[in-house]
Amino acid sequence: MKRDLMDIVCCPLDKHDLELDVDVEEDEVLEGTLTCTDCGETYPIEDGIPNLLPPDMRD
Amino acid sequence: MKRDLMDIVCCPLDKHDLELDVDVEEDEVLEGTLTCTDCGETYPIEDGIPNLLPPDMRD
Amino acid sequence: MSVREEFDAWAAEGRDKGMEDRHWHTAKQALARMPVEAGDTVLDLGTGSGYATRALRERDVGRAYGLDGAPEMARNARSYTDDGNVGFVVGDFGSLPFADDSIDHAFSMEAFYYSDDPIETLEELRRVLRPGGTFYCAVDFFEENTYSHGWQDTIEVDMTLWSKQEYRDGFRDAGFYVAEQDNLADRDVEIPPASEFPTEHYDTREDMVERYRVLGTLLTVGVAPE
Amino acid sequence: MSVREEFDAWAAEGRDKGMEDRHWHTAKQALARMPVEAGDTVLDLGTGSGYATRALRERDVGRAYGLDGAPEMARNARSYTDDGNVGFVVGDFGSLPFADDSIDHAFSMEAFYYSDDPIETLEELRRVLRPGGTFYCAVDFFEENTYSHGWQDTIEVDMTLWSKQEYRDGFRDAGFYVAEQDNLADRDVEIPPASEFPTEHYDTREDMVERYRVLGTLLTVGVAPE
Ligand SMILES: Nc1ncnc2c1ncn2[C@@H]1O[C@H](CSCC[C@H](N)C(=O)O)[C@@H](O)[C@H]1O
Ligand SMILES: Nc1ncnc2c1ncn2[C@@H]1O[C@H](CSCC[C@H](N)C(=O)O)[C@@H](O)[C@H]1O
Numbered sequence: 001m002k003r004d005l006m007d008i009v010c011c012p013l014d015k016h017d018l019e020l021d022v023d024v025e026e027d028e029v030l031e032g033t034l035t036c037t038d039c040g041e042t043y044p045i046e047d048g049i050p051n052l053l054p055p056d057m058r059d
Numbered sequence: 060m061k062r063d064l065m066d067i068v069c070c071p072l073d074k075h076d077l078e079l080d081v082d083v084e085e086d087e088v089l090e091g092t093l094t095c096t097d098c099g100e101t102y103p104i105e106d107g108i109p110n111l112l113p114p115d116m117r118d
Numbered sequence: 119m120s121v122r123e124e125f126d127a128w129a130a131e132g133r134d135k136g137m138e139d140r141h142w143h144t145a146k147q148a149l150a151r152m153p154v155e156a157g158d159t160v161l162d163l164g165t166g167s168g169y170a171t172r173a174l175r176e177r178d179v180g181r182a183y184g185l186d187g188a189p190e191m192a193r194n195a196r197s198y199t200d201d202g203n204v205g206f207v208v209g210d211f212g213s214l215p216f217a218d219d220s221i222d223h224a225f226s227m228e229a230f231y232y233s234d235d236p237i238e239t240l241e242e243l244r245r246v247l248r249p250g251g252t253f254y255c256a257v258d259f260f261e262e263n264t265y266s267h268g269w270q271d272t273i274e275v276d277m278t279l280w281s282k283q284e285y286r287d288g289f290r291d292a293g294f295y296v297a298e299q300d301n302l303a304d305r306d307v308e309i310p311p312a313s314e315f316p317t318e319h320y321d322t323r324e325d326m327v328e329r330y331r332v333l334g335t336l337l338t339v340g341v342a343p344e
Numbered sequence: 345m346s347v348r349e350e351f352d353a354w355a356a357e358g359r360d361k362g363m364e365d366r367h368w369h370t371a372k373q374a375l376a377r378m379p380v381e382a383g384d385t386v387l388d389l390g391t392g393s394g395y396a397t398r399a400l401r402e403r404d405v406g407r408a409y410g411l412d413g414a415p416e417m418a419r420n421a422r423s424y425t426d427d428g429n430v431g432f433v434v435g436d437f438g439s440l441p442f443a444d445d446s447i448d449h450a451f452s453m454e455a456f457y458y459s460d461d462p463i464e465t466l467e468e469l470r471r472v473l474r475p476g477g478t479f480y481c482a483v484d485f486f487e488e489n490t491y492s493h494g495w496q497d498t499i500e501v502d503m504t505l506w507s508k509q510e511y512r513d514g515f516r517d518a519g520f521y522v523a524e525q526d527n528l529a530d531r532d533v534e535i536p537p538a539s540e541f542p543t544e545h546y547d548t549r550e551d552m553v554e555r556y557r558v559l560g561t562l563l564t565v566g567v568a569p570e
Contacts, residue, residue, distance in 0.1 A: 107196060295475075
């Protein structure tokens with residue numbers, strides 16, 4: 001994901017802003033974590049794709 | 060014109076309600092006059108068709 | 119010349135019927151897309167022969183009104199139907215004789231660009247449409263359709279030649295949301311084989327195909343906000 | 345079975361590409377009607393192979409995002425483009441991970457009816473669209489298209505079978521204005537001569553013509569109010 005996705009993305013559960021932690025970045029963020037600034041729920045970024053499914057639908 | 064046109068028709072100039080005077084009526088109003096309840100401008104109904112052009116465009 | 123004089127003359131010559139036949143090819147497509155419901159009140163601006171007003175009524179709307187600035191057009195239109203829920207009114211695009219929020223949906227074919235002041239006309243439409251009401255505006259005379267540019271020379275009423283982008287911008291300037299824009303292909307007009315070109319109007323078959331099947335009729339759909 | 349399991353399996357079998365080829369026939373018509381402007385942010389719901397996301401980007405929008413509930417679909421979609429202004433997100437229709445008013449226009453082809461709760465999905469869309477933003481919802485699976493009714497038997501995700509009227513009502517229940525509804529004819533699919541019928545799927549040529557050229561794809565366009 002490109003960093004400018006942060007402008008519009010939010011926590012799918014409570015719609016609060018997310019915080020980005022980057023593990024691997026090239027042209028875009030390839031691995032990392034998005035954390036809700038309100039409820040603290042975390043969402044993984046894998047192979048450049050953020051997984052923003054509600055946690056109970058993730059697996 | 061049918062009388063139910065009165066529900067939605069208004070003076071083209073100031074958008075106030077019109078008052079209907081009927082001269083000839085069969086199934087619908089064939090001849091008559093529409094008069095603005097505010098500015099007093101009159102609009103003819105001829106052969107069942109109201110002429111609601113602004114007066115300066117009428118002829 | 120005034121709209122009244124120009125188009126009263128057309129009506130007297132029976133040109134209302136000829137337009138109906140030609141315009142139906144694409145007007146029917148625009149009409150089919152309109153989200154009208156049973157009981158709605160709908161308006162056809164620059165109704166000419168009134169065919170679109172009649173077609174909307176067939177979709178079970180409550181009342182369908184056709185407005186035209188030429189009394190002879192309205193008179194002809196009235197003579198083509200005896201449906202009591204269809205009515206015709208003589209009036210001008212720039213000063214609509216309808217109350218605020220009184221119309222559910224409005225349609226116009228090949229008429230909008232004759233307006234004296236198109237933005238004013240759009241503002242008037244916004245005023246008379248209820249929130250969420252649509253204005254389906256269909257025109258063959260537009261910037262990208264270069265084949266239409268010569269029409270102005272044959273008509274004494276001033277015509278507005280907007281591009282697709284100018285239609286979107288104009289609708290927004292007047293406070294409409296723009297919901298859709300499309301070129302409606304005329305698939306009904308017959309296009310002769312290549313050997314018959316040049317014709318009176320087209321140098322090549324490709325030109326005529328571009329005019330009708332590609333450029334067709336420009337439809338812009340506006341939605342009135344709250 | 346969950347959306348994730350069902351459609352991850354489809355992605356693994358390469359069915360995303362087959363859908364792209366078939367759905368393009370009518371999806372391209374819906375996309376062409378969208379009133380997008382340069383710089384807009386657009387969203388493709390249930391993006392599959394991502395073809396509509398890519399097509400919107402070609403219209404010079406600023407950013408085009410495809411959302412899909414199946415990670416393998418999003419992974420495939422990502423692999424088909426290296427345009428930095430196209431992005432893919434895994435997420436569910438019922439809990440969109442986008443801020444209020446953050447999207448200019450949204451599109452969806454053959455995906456909406458998989459939603460767990462279609463009204464909730466429409467409400468979510470209304471929330472993320474800015475006032476005046478549109479949702480172009482295209483489906484082949486709808487009540488009037490009886491040829492599609494059997495699909496549910498082959499898919500383990502529950503599908504919503506709405507009629508044209510139910511689409512209009514559902515959009516309005518969720519607070520959308522309905523700007524347009526249309527059946528987009530698939531004119532690209534080849535229909536064999538009558539002598540080749542019955543085929544595996546159609547008893548008669550007339551049936552196949554009705555399915556593709558008449559019923560086609562149902563498009564409903566909603567506009568988000570203030
Ligand atoms: N300013 C204006 N106010 C009201 N009617 C107008 C107008 N300018 C043009 N018209 C009307 O618009 C019509 C254009 S011709 C198109 C007629 C019809 N809609 C059709 O598709 O065939 C004429 O009948 C003309 O009288
Ligand atoms: N509830 C849900 N949330 C997110 N995506 C969903 C979903 N239900 C179905 N989908 C996705 O919607 C897609 C339907 S298949 C259609 C794909 C593409 N739009 C095309 O036209 O070909 C699948 O990729 C599936 O994973």
